Amino acid sequence: MIVAKNISKIYFEGSKKEFYALKNINFEIKKGSFVIFKGVSGSGKSTLLSILSTISKPSFGEILFDKEPVSKYPDIHASSFRAKNIGYIFQSFNLFEDLTVFVNVSLPLIPLGFSQKDIDKKVEEILTLSNILHKKDEIVSNLSGGEKQRCAIARALINNSNTILCDEPTSSLDYENSMNFIKTLKELKESGKTIVVATHDPLFFELDFVDKVFELKNGVLVE
Amino acid sequence: MSSIFLSNEILIFLFLQTTIYTLLLISFIYSITILRDWDFKKSTVLQYKLEKRSYLVILIISFSLFIKILLFFYFIFSIDNLSHFVVGAMCAAGIFSLEYGEISLFLKLTNLFFIGIWFVLNSLDLKRKDYKYTKIKLLLFIFIFICLTFEYILDFKFLLNIPLNKAVECCSVIFETSSISSKIPFGLVNSSLILILYILFVLIVILNIQKKSILLLFFNILFVYISYFAVTYFFSTYIYELPTHQCPFCMLQSEYYFIGYFIWSALFLGLFFSICSVVFYRNNSLDIYKFYKLSLIFTTIFVFLVTFFVLKYYVVNGVFL
Numbered sequence: 001m002i003v004a005k006n007i008s009k010i011y012f013e014g015s016k017k018e019f020y021a022l023k024n025i026n027f028e029i030k031k032g033s034f035v036i037f038k039g040v041s042g043s044g045k046s047t048l049l050s051i052l053s054t055i056s057k058p059s060f061g062e063i064l065f066d067k068e069p070v071s072k073y074p075d076i077h078a079s080s081f082r083a084k085n086i087g088y089i090f091q092s093f094n095l096f097e098d099l100t101v102f103v104n105v106s107l108p109l110i111p112l113g114f115s116q117k118d119i120d121k122k123v124e125e126i127l128t129l130s131n132i133l134h135k136k137d138e139i140v141s142n143l144s145g146g147e148k149q150r151c152a153i154a155r156a157l158i159n160n161s162n163t164i165l166c167d168e169p170t171s172s173l174d175y176e177n178s179m180n181f182i183k184t185l186k187e188l189k190e191s192g193k194t195i196v197v198a199t200h201d202p203l204f205f206e207l208d209f210v211d212k213v214f215e216l217k218n219g220v221l222v223e
Numbered sequence: 224m225s226s227i228f229l230s231n232e233i234l235i236f237l238f239l240q241t242t243i244y245t246l247l248l249i250s251f252i253y254s255i256t257i258l259r260d261w262d263f264k265k266s267t268v269l270q271y272k273l274e275k276r277s278y279l280v281i282l283i284i285s286f287s288l289f290i291k292i293l294l295f296f297y298f299i300f301s302i303d304n305l306s307h308f309v310v311g312a313m314c315a316a317g318i319f320s321l322e323y324g325e326i327s328l329f330l331k332l333t334n335l336f337f338i339g340i341w342f343v344l345n346s347l348d349l350k351r352k353d354y355k356y357t358k359i360k361l362l363l364f365i366f367i368f369i370c371l372t373f374e375y376i377l378d379f380k381f382l383l384n385i386p387l388n389k390a391v392e393c394c395s396v397i398f399e400t401s402s403i404s405s406k407i408p409f410g411l412v413n414s415s416l417i418l419i420l421y422i423l424f425v426l427i428v429i430l431n432i433q434k435k436s437i438l439l440l441f442f443n444i445l446f447v448y449i450s451y452f453a454v455t456y457f458f459s460t461y462i463y464e465l466p467t468h469q470c471p472f473c474m475l476q477s478e479y480y481f482i483g484y485f486i487w488s489a490l491f492l493g494l495f496f497s498i499c500s501v502v503f504y505r506n507n508s509l510d511i512y513k514f515y516k517l518s519l520i521f522t523t524i525f526v527f528l529v530t531f532f533v534l535k536y537y538v539v540n541g542v543f544l
Contacts, residue, residue, distance in 0.1 A: 010268070057275075062266040068352075072266065075278065077352045 002029040002052065002163070002194070007061035007071075009047050009219075021047045022219045025061070029196065031162070034189045034209055037198045039216035045198035046091070048216065049167050052196065053086050054078040065163075083111060087156030091168040093148045095155070097141040101132060104140055105154045112159070122158060130154035130184070146177035153184060164188060166197045170204075178203055227308055227385050232301035237378070239294055244375050246287045251368045253280045254361040263354050277357055284364055285345060288338045291371070295331055296484065303475050311390035315472040316397050323381035330374050332491070337367045339495050340502060347509060394470035398455055406456070408448070413457045420446070420453045424526050431519040434512070436500040443497040443518065450490055454529060461532040466544045486528050493522035 007025040012018045022044045029035050037045050050056045052063060054070050063071040070081055082088075095104050106123045114122070127133040132150040135143060140151060149169070156164055166185070170178040178201070186209050189195050197204060205213065215222040227233055257273050257280065299315060306312040319328055341363050348356035398406070407416055423446045430439040455471045462474050462482060474483030496518035503509050537543055 005266070013268070057271055058266075059271060060266055060268045069266075072263070072274070073352050074274070074349070074354065076349065 001031055001064075001066060002196075003027075003064040004052070005062050005064065007048070007051060007058045007063065009044070009051065009056075010059040013059065020219050022051070022058070025219075025221050027214060027221065029194060030211070031194055032189070032192050033211040034185070034195045034207075035197070036204050036210055036213045037196070037216055038200055038205065038213060039198075040200055043216040044219040045200075045216055046167050047219075049088075049165050049196070049198045053088050053165050054082050055088075083108060084159060085161050085163060087159065087161040087164040089149075089152050089156045089164065089166040089169050091171055093152045093172075095140045095148060095151055098139060100137050100139055101127070101143070101151050101154075102136040104151060105158055108155060108159050123154075126154045126158050129157070145172050145174070146180070149173055149177060149181055153181070157188075162192070163194045163196070166195070166199075168199055168201070169197065170199065170201045175203075182207065227305050227387060228383055230305055230308070232304055233382055236294070236298055236301055237382070239290070239297075240375060240378060243287045243290050243294070244371065246283055247368055247371060250280050250284045250287065251365065254284075254364055254368075258358060258361050258365075261358055263357075274354065277354070277361075281345065281348075281357075281360070285342070288341060288367075291338060292335060295335055298331065299475060299484075303472065305385075308387060309385060309391055310387070311393050313393040313395070313473070314470060314476060316394035316470055317391040318385055319472070320392055320397055321381070322384055323377055327374070327377040327381045330370065330377060334367065334370050334374055335491075336495055336498065337363070337370060340499065341367060343499055343503065343509075347503075347506065350508060394473060395468065398469040398471075407452050411452075416449065416453050417457055420449050421526075423449060424522065427522055428519065431515050434500075434515055436497070436504050436511075436515075439515075439518070440497045440501045443494050443522070446522070447490060447494050450525070450529075454486065454490075458529040458532060460544050461536045464536060482528070486525060489521045489525035489528060493518050493520075493525060496521065 004025050004027050007022055008020060009022040010018060011021055025048065037048060039045050047056070051058050051071065054063075054073065058071055061071075062069050065081075065085065068081075070078065073081060096107075102123055105126060106119050109119050109122060123136075124133065127136050130150045130153050132147060132154060135147055135151075140148065143151065149172075164185075170181055173181060182203065185195055185197070186207075189209060204210070253276060257277050260269055261273055261277075262270060302318050303315040306314050306318055309318055312318055319325055341360065344356055344360050344363060348354065348360055407413075411419070423442055426442050427439065427446060430442060451471065456469050459469050459471065459474060460466050462479055463470075471487075472483070473479065474486065475481060476483075496514045500511060500514040500518065503511060503514070533543070
C-alpha cells in the first residue's frame with residue numbers, strides 16, 4: 001500500500017519565483033492496483049512520480065510504502081529502497097545511449113552485489129520477457145523508439161520490484177508501440193505488480209483494467 | 224622573531240588548523256540551528272530542510288575531524304623536526320616541556336578520543352533510516368568543538384612561546400636516570416613496573432574474553448598509565464639500545480624507523496576500543512564484540528612491539544640492559 005499524506009512540493013522557495021508544483025496531495029494506492037495520474041503538461045505529474053519513487057523529497061508531507069515513511073529516509077537509504085522496490089520508466093527513457101542494451105539493463109543489479117553469472121541469467125530472462133533479446137548487443141542509440149521503450153521496461157523490471165512507475169511512457173511512441181506497451185503493463189498488473197502511470201495520453205483513459213484515475217490540475221489533485 | 228613560529232612546519236600546521244577550525248565553526252553554527260528545531264516526527268518544510276542541511280553539515284564535520292586526526296600526527300612530527308632548531312632540545316620532549324606544551328599535547332590526545340567516539344556514533348547513525356543518533360551526534364560535536372577551541376588557543380600560546388635563543392631541557396635531563404624511582408608512580412622500580420604491566424595485560428586478555436566492559440576499561444586505563452612509564456623508563460632503553468637514554472619521544476624519529484608512532488598508536492587504540500565497548504554497551508545495532516576484539520588486538524600489538532625490542536636486544540647481545 002502506498003499512502004501520500006499532505007504532499008506538497010515548493011520550487012524556488014522563499015524567492016519571488018516561488019510556486020507550488022504540488023499542493024496538499026493525499027491518496028492511497030492498494031497493492032497490485034493500476035493507477036493513473038492524468039493531467040496536462042506542468043500539472044505536477046512528473047514531480048509527484050519523482051517523490052513517489054524517492055528520487056526527490058517533498059517540501060512537506062510524507063509518502064508511506066507499507067507504512068514505512070520512505071520520503072523521510074536519508075538519501076543513502078532512499079537509494080537502497082529505490083533499487084530494491086521501484087522500477088521507473090522515464091519519459092525520455094534515460095538510457096545510456098552509447099552502451100548496449102545488455103549493459104543498460106544490467107546496471108541496476110551491479111550495486112546489489114549479484115555475481116556476473118547471476119546478472120547474465122537475469123538479464124537474458126528479462127530481455128526475453130520484454131521481447132528485446134535479439135537486440136541485446138546493440139548500442140542503444142541505434143534502436144528505434146519502441147525498442148528503446150522495451151529496453152527501458154526491461155531495466156525497470158530487472159530488480160523484480162513490486163512497484164512500477166511510468167512517467168509519460170508513450171509520449172514518444174507511435175500507436176502500435178503504445179498499444180504493445182499498454183499490453184505489457186496489463187501483464188505486469190496481472191502478475192501482481194502495482195503500476196502507477198503519469199500520462200496525458202488518452203489511450204490510457206479507456207482501459208478496462210485501470211483501478212483508479214486521479215487528475216492533477218496545477219498541482220492539486222482532483223479525483 | 225625569536226621563536227619557531229614562522230618556520231614552514233608551524234605555518235603549514237597553523238594554516239591547516241585555521242582552515243579546519245573555520246569549517247568546524249561553520250558546522251558548529253549550523254549544528255546549533257539544526258538542534259534547535261529538529262523533530263524527526265514532523266514532516267514540515269523546516270524539518271525536511273534540516274534533514275538536508277544535516278547531511279551536508281555532517282559531511283563537513285566528518286571531513287574536518289578526519290583531517291584533525293591526521294593533523295595530530297603532523298603536529299608531533301613537526302615539533303620533533305623543529306627540535307633541531309631549539310637550543311638544548313634533542314627531540315619533541317624538550318619542546319613539550321615548555322609552557323603549555325604538555326597540556327596542549329594532553330588536550331590533543333583527549334580530543335582524539337572524543338573524535339573517535341564521534342566517528343563510531345556517525346557510522347551508527349548512517350545505518351539508521353530515522354536519524355536516531357543525529358541529535359546526540361551533533362551535541363557531541365558541539366562539545367568537541369568547544370574542546371577544539373581550547374586546543375586551537377593553546378596551539379597559538381604554545382607555538383608562540385618556543386624560544387630559539389634560550390636553552391630548553393633535553394630528554395636526558397627531563398627523564399634522567401638518576402631519579403627514575405622518584406618519577407615512576409607508587410614508588411615502583413623498573414622490575415616491578417614491568418611485572419605489573421604484564422600482569423595487567425593478562426588481566427585485560429581475561430576480561431576481554433569474559434566481556435567485562437567496565438572492568439576492562441578500568442584496567443585498560445591503568446595499563447596505559449603504567450605503560451607510559453614502562454615505555455619511557457624501561458622499554459625505550461632497548462629501543463635506543465642505550466641504558467641511559469630514556470625518552471618517550473625519540474622513538475618517533477626516523478633513526479628508530481618511526482616505531483614510536485606504532486607503539487603509542489597501538490596503546491591508545493587499545494584504550495579507545497575498550498572505551499567504545501563501554502560507551503556503546505547498550506547499543507543493539509552495533510557489533511560490540513568487534514570493540515573487544517579490536518581492543519585486544521591493539522593492546523597485544525603494543526605488548527608484542529615493546530617486548531620484541533627487549534628480546535631482540537637479548538638475542539643479539541646475550542644480556543639485558
